[in-house]
Amino acid sequence: MTKPLHETILYPDDAFPYIMYTHTIHKSIPEGRGFNDLHWHEELQITLVTKGKLSIQVNGTDHELETGQAILINKGVLHVATQLTHDGQYVSFNFPEKLLAFHADSTMEKNYVFPFTNSSFVSLVIIGDSEWEKQVLDMLWEMRKKFNIRKSWGWEYEISIQTVQLWYILISNMSVSPMEAPKHVKRQQERLQFMLSFIHQNYSFPVTLQEIADVAHLSISECTRCFKKTVHMTPYEYLIKYRIKKSSELLISTDDTITEIARRVGFNHVNHFIQSFKKYHERTPRDFRKLRAEMKQSKV
Secondary structure (H helix, E strand, C coil): CCCCCECCCCCCCCCCCCEEEEECCCCEECCCCCCCCCEECCCEEEEEEEECCEEEEECCEEEEECCCCEEEECCCCCEEEEEECCCCEEEEEEECCHHHHCCCCCHHHHHHHHHHHCECCCEEEECCCCHHHHHHHHHHHHHHHHHHCCCCCCHHHHHHHHHHHHHHHHHHHCCCCCCECCHHHHHHHHHHHHHHHHHHHHCCCCCCHHHHHHHCCCCHHHHHHHHHHHCCCCHHHHHHHHHHHHHHHHHHHCCCCHHHHHHHCCCCCHHHHHHHHHHHHCCCHHHHHHHHHHHHHHHC
């Protein structure tokens, strides 16, 4: 079943809406939207690279992060981890903005939360060059430790207090001016999400550029411009890339033939599938399957 782009986060405790995911190339703990999985959610997110190097694309912009570096991602923003070193790892802290406001209609919400979360602000990379960045990164490592050990009495307070402190430091040092995002910026984001969702749900069928554009009520030229600006590829290129991604999963998880997999992910001709696959993976589907099987065997 194809997952929607919008992620509804399942908190371990609904009464404390806060979660830390630990991601590698292979899995996410707890289970969630992990590596190479484009999505967005209503929560704010802070991602810390704990091992290796990570490439993450946020609203179409690529960011390269090394061990010990982090990125703050605003709510409602499309993002995907695109590259991670083989034994790399990163953690993502997700929490709703209301945690920072103390209560609805508070002064904090009006003056220090909504002006940023409802603005055109997208993300902030924290590399550790300045004193405040080092302070933020040290706090993130400490929070990771608190999530990984046995939860002691009052740990929810500790996490909440640290998160509010983090937010205060971050907004005190942001160079972006907090202002309401222009309506056309929000509308463009919504249109892109409509088009990407359509591709994710219909990639196994014949899909035309006109159909993709129609979903967002755009002309073909405007649809293509929107994709190039944000995703850095044409709608057709994105469709092919997504089909290859889904075929890679099937090559690993099923014994279906190459021809059958090509058909299942929307390729009418197996030769086109093989050529496209080789372009992205630099090996044929057969060689890819064989290599993954050998890697799995070597770990047994």
